[in-house]
Amino acid sequence: MPSPSPILTSHPGAVPTPEGDPSPGVAWHYGDPLGEQRAATRRAAIVDRSDRAVIELSGDERLTWLHTISTQHLTGLADRRSAENLSLDGNGRIEDHFVLTDIDGTTWVDTESSRGESLADFLTKMVFWAKVTPAARPDMAVLTLLGPDVLSGPIAEAIGLAADATVYQAGDLPELRHDDEPLGFWRVMPSLGDRGTTPVVDLVVPESDVRAWWKLIVDAGAAPAGMWTYEALRVAAMRPRLHLDTDERTIPHEVDWIGGPDEGGAVHLDKGCYRGQETVARVANLGRPPxxxxxxxxxxxxxxxxxxxxxxxxxxxxxxxxxxxxxxxxxxxxxxxxxxxxxxxxxxxxxxxxxxxxxxxxxxxxxxxYTPDDQVQPGRAAVDRLRGRG
Known part of the structure; x- marks a missing residue:
């Protein structure tokens, strides 16, 4: 279990997430949960998500190696790009969901706090002879910015956000201290909120800089908001969360995690073999998820x-x-x-x-x-044509 965030322990009015919540050690709200949601959808808000587990992947073969053991197509992922990804079991059921960003020769992975240790262990066991080194990074933390005002103006200037930044694009954060090298990055994530209308930008920063970045962004106009706000906007956008909206039987098609890095998905349907691929391919081509x-x-x-x-x-x-x-x-x-x-x-x-x-x-x-489930799968259509039914 992660230690309480420095924002939770120092910010006035911070109320911790409820006991047993999957985001331990961060604020649930700061005294006005519904007002915090309004600020996030109409102006800008900052959410402390430092409970997220962060893993660093270094080495020349990090992307080609990760491509072979996960569901996303990564061999062509460009520098300063992000993607969502899954690890499946042999039956195609979801074990892990994580976000990755490749920047400056390093791939950063972050996932649920409850899965950080097991995901790091799995990645380490799968290295074999590949030129890659996974390392847990408990010294790194995630902050999330929400709202229409995060893409331009003072907040965007404070984090060095590119004016033409698109979803899953990433970039280096400005230096906080001139005597240190820049460390940390921003990335644009898929929008949340009702019908997906609330922009989202994540910051991955050293834990020692969390307070400094929090103050800088609040001073630039963002309202402090708790995980209640993030969860409400996530649900409204129908963005599932591992082990809350999935169970031990869930396959990717059931929660619409299908698609490449440019489609907001975590499972690319046009790539080579990986654990659980047979189930994914069968559902995509011949059947429908239960x-x-x-x-x-x-x-x-x-x-x-x-x-x-x-x-x-x-x-x-x-x-x-x-x-x-x-x-x-x-x-x-x-x-x-x-x-x-x-x-x-x-x-x-x-x-x-x-x-x-x-x-x-x-x-x-x-x-x-709600989308009617009346589309004929390509493999099924081909079978029907062969049998004279198409």
Whole structure:
């Protein structure tokens, strides 16, 4: 478990994340959680995500090696570019989700705090004869900037953000101290918020500089915001999080983690062999995933507040699993859920125990973020043509 962040221990009004939260040691909010969300969507906010585990990969073969053991296509990844990536088990189920950035001859990886040690161990065991050295970097931390004002103006100038920066582009941060070499970088990430309208920029910086960067960015106009804000905007954008919105059976297609570095995905469908590829290819070409990710609007007036892992029921039968649950400043109580692929969008849902009104709440699927699953997979279409059905 990471040590409490220096922002949590020093910032007035900081309230830590709840016990058992997957982001330990950082602030849940600073006294006005819904106001912090408004600031993030309308102006700018900064979120302390220093619970993230950071791993450094050095060596000339770092990208070609990582390409062979993970789901993303990395052999052509340019300098100062980022990508999302997965590690799967032999059956194609998701074990790890991580973000990587290649900059100045080093690849930086960050992931959930609970998976940092195991991911570092896995990478180390997979080195064999490759010219690459994985190293855990607990001295590095992640800060996240949210809002329309982070891409231009004083905040962008403070971090040295390129005027034409695009999603997954990265760059060196300006020096904080003239007697040291620059250390740390910015990267532009996919937008969050309702319909993905809130820009996101991450900073990966030395832990010793977290307070200095925090003060610099707040002085430039960003409002302090807690993980509550980040989670609310993440859920509204239907961006899943490992072990909250996935379980031990989840495959990439179920949570829409398909796509290359320029598509916001973590699984490239046009690359060589990696562990779990057979399942990915079979679903992509011949079948459909058994479940799909949906955004639920929950009955906030119910006496029962649903929690992650609750059953999602329809007609008295379990049809899915509830993921992240969070209060959104405009949409009320919302959640992500994995439900059976063929559940109609207008199905009446009950979350919790369907036979006990005191332990259940009603829910509905957001129709605007629901895509009908009627596309014929390319492999299936080819088979149908061969059999005279296409």
């Amino acid at each position: 479940r799909r990710l949906v955004l639920l609007h929950l009955d906030g007036s119910s006496a029962y507040r649903p929690t992650t892992g609750d059953d999602v029921n329809a007609g008295g039968r379990k049809i899915g699993r509830l993921g992240t649950v969070v209060d959104h400043f405009e949409n009320g109580l919302i959640a992500l859920a994995l439900v059976k692929r063929n559940v109609p969008v207008d199905t009446e849902l009950v979350v919790g125990a369907p036979d006990s009104p005191d332990d259940a709440a009603t829910a509905r699927i957001d129709p605007d973020l």
